[in-house]
Structure formats: C-alpha cells, structure tokens
Amino acid sequence: MTPPTFFEINEFVWAFHEVVVTYGTPNYKEINPTVFNMVTFPFLFGIMFGDVGHGFLLFLFGAFLTLRNDAIIESGSFLKAFSKLRYMLLLMGLFATYCGFIYNDMMSLPLDLFGTCYRNRPSRAGEKGAIQTEPLKDCVYPFGFDPKWYVGHNELTFFNSFKMKLAVILGVMQMTLGVCMKGLNAVFSRSKLDFLFEFIPQLVFLLALFGTMDLMIIAKWLTDWTGREGKAPSIITQMINNMLKGGEINGSPLFGTEDFQIFLINFLLLICFFCVPIMLFVKPWLLNKLNEKLNPKSSHGHERSRGSVKHAIADSENDHSDGEEDDTN
Numbered sequence: 001m002t003p004p005t006f007f008e009i010n011e012f013v014w015a016f017h018e019v020v021v022t023y024g025t026p027n028y029k030e031i032n033p034t035v036f037n038m039v040t041f042p043f044l045f046g047i048m049f050g051d052v053g054h055g056f057l058l059f060l061f062g063a064f065l066t067l068r069n070d071a072i073i074e075s076g077s078f079l080k081a082f083s084k085l086r087y088m089l090l091l092m093g094l095f096a097t098y099c100g101f102i103y104n105d106m107m108s109l110p111l112d113l114f115g116t117c118y119r120n121r122p123s124r125a126g127e128k129g130a131i132q133t134e135p136l137k138d139c140v141y142p143f144g145f146d147p148k149w150y151v152g153h154n155e156l157t158f159f160n161s162f163k164m165k166l167a168v169i170l171g172v173m174q175m176t177l178g179v180c181m182k183g184l185n186a187v188f189s190r191s192k193l194d195f196l197f198e199f200i201p202q203l204v205f206l207l208a209l210f211g212t213m214d215l216m217i218i219a220k221w222l223t224d225w226t227g228r229e230g231k232a233p234s235i236i237t238q239m240i241n242n243m244l245k246g247g248e249i250n251g252s253p254l255f256g257t258e259d260f261q262i263f264l265i266n267f268l269l270l271i272c273f274f275c276v277p278i279m280l281f282v283k284p285w286l287l288n289k290l291n292e293k294l295n296p297k298s299s300h301g302h303e304r305s306r307g308s309v310k311h312a313i314a315d316s317e318n319d320h321s322d323g324e325e326d327d328t329n
C-alpha cells in the first residue's frame with residue numbers, strides 16, 4: 001500500500017499548504033508544490049490586484065496581524081479569524097504594492113514620480129483631439145509606466161492588453177513549472193509510464209500550443225509598428241485562425257514570412273493532435289494489459305468466489321430451516 005503523506009509545516013507555510021491540498025495532496029515523497037506556491041501565489045495575486053493604494057492597505061493589515069498576533073489571540077478579537085492567514089495577506093499586500101508601482105497606479109490614478117518622456121504638441125490635420133503627444137528623443141522612463149499613458153485616447157485598450165498578455169505569459173510559465181514537477185516525480189519514482197506517456201506529451205502539448213502564443217505576444221512587443229499600426233496582428237484573432245482556419249495570417253506575420261508561419265503553426269497543431277490520444281489512452285491501455293497479464297484468471301476467480309458465496313448462503317439457509325423444523329418437532 002502507498003504510505004500516507006506527512007508534511008512538517010509551520011505557521012508561515014500553513015495557509016499556502018491549505019491552498020495546495022484544496023486541489024490534491026501530493027503522494028508519499030513527491031515534490032510539495034507549497035514550496036513554490038509560497039512565492040507564486042502572492043505574486044500572481046499582485047499582478048491581478050496591482051494598485052499602490054489598495055495593496056499598501058492590505059500590506060498594513062497583514063503587518064498588523066503579524067506583529068500583534070499574540071495579543072489578538074489572547075483578546076479573542078474577531079481578527080482572530082484572520083490570524084492563520086497573516087503571512088499570506090502580508091505577502092499579497094507586498095506584491096500588490098510592487099505591481100502597483102509597475103503599473104503606476106494608485107487608487108486608479110497615476111503617480112508622477114519621474115516626470116514624463118512625452119511632450120504635448122498641437123494636433124495635425126486628421127488627428128483626433130486638440131492636443132497630441134510625441135516622445136522625447138532618447139528618453140527612457142526609469143520604472144513602471146509613464147504617467148502620460150493615462151491621458152492617452154487608447155489608455156484602456158493599452159493597459160487591458162498589457163495586463164492580459166502578461167497574465168497569459170506568467171500563467172503558462174506557472175503551468176510549465178507544474179508539469180516539470182510531475183516529470184521530476186516520475187523520474188524519482190522511476191515510472192517510465194508516467195514520464196513517457198504523461199509528462200512528455202503534456203509538456204509538448206503545452207509548449208506547442210500556449211508556448212507559441214507566448215512567443216507571438218513577445219514577438220509583437222519587440223516589433224516596431226510605427227507607421228503601420230494597422231498591420232499589427234491581434235493575438236486572439238490569430239489564435240482563433242490557427243485552430244479554425246489553418247493558421248491564416250491576421251495582419252502581418254510574426255515568424256518570418258507568411259508561408260513559413262502557416263507551415264510552422266500547422267506543424268505544431270499536428271503535434272498537439274497526436275499528443276492528445278497519447279495522454280488519454282496509452283497509460284490506461286498499458287495498465288489494463290499489465291493487469292490482465294498478472295491476473296489472467298482474475299475474472300473467473302471472481303465468478304467462482306461469487307458462486308461459492310451463494311452456495312454457502314444456501315447451505316446456511318437450509319441448515320437454519322432444518323434447525324427450525326427440529327425445534328418445532
């Protein structure tokens with residue numbers, strides 16, 4: 001039998017470990033994802049929640065719970081319910097504050113910490129708005145987003161697009177880490193079945209499909225679209241085209257020429273197509289064959305055991321009825 005799993009956890013680890021076991025408990029001697037979750041969980045929360053004002057308030061709340069924990073428990077305050085979560089709240093507030101500085105966002109308002117790398121100019125013919133901006137030569141904003149973005153006509157589109165794409169990239173990295181941990185568990189347990197028919201096809205499928213999407217996002221970021229903004233492809237539309245239209249190009253190609261990108265996308269989709277049955281059917285089929293080989297007469301044995309049980313029950317009933325007749329007589 002598989003031994004039970006035991007983890008030595010302390011007050012800091014407890015909350016993060018509870019998040020992990022909500023999805024499943026690692027088997028005996030497997031890697032405990034809590035070790036990574038202690039950093040990745042609050043960091044991913046900070047990316048979603050990133051705001052200097054709200055994040056710092058959460059950080060202060062977590063710091064108060066941490067510093068006054070003993071007094072809160074002794075007093076029986078309603079804050080006692082948050083006691084076990086104090087370290088998680090502290091880190092969530094810290095990362096949310098950090099990401100808020102990255103986004104240059106405090107209570108939905110920008111912080112003008114380092115000036116701006118743009119200057120105003122009068123609008124030209126055909127441009128919308130009375131005032132337009134143009135970048136200063138050789139000016140690089142030192143940290144986070146330039147506050148001028150918050151007064152641009154494409155502010156919402158730009159920030160939503162950036163946050164969504166950043167979340168996708170980090171999410172794929174998180175999933176890749178999880179799949180690699182599964183591969184390490186298979187190596188440790190010397191399970192060729194799990195390594196060859198679960199870990200490898202899962203990793204290939206993930207990188208071929210979503211890894212390609214991440215590369216498309218990065219390639220689009222690194223391309224200068226000045227003067228041809230209308231040719232910049234939509235990543236979502238391109239992914240839909242990859243699945244439904246054979247990789248038809250939306251806008252300009254991101255990987256070489258159009259023919260090369262279409263060939264590359266279709267080749268990767270073909271690999272993904274072959275990975276699916278390998279992940280779903282090979283391991284159960286092999287385990288079933290192995291079970292039949294080790295127990296060739298198991299099914300007949302079950303039938304005989306059922307018959308023996310029925311026969312024993314019938315005999316006991318007959319004996320019981322005979323006993324009743326003897327008592328009556």
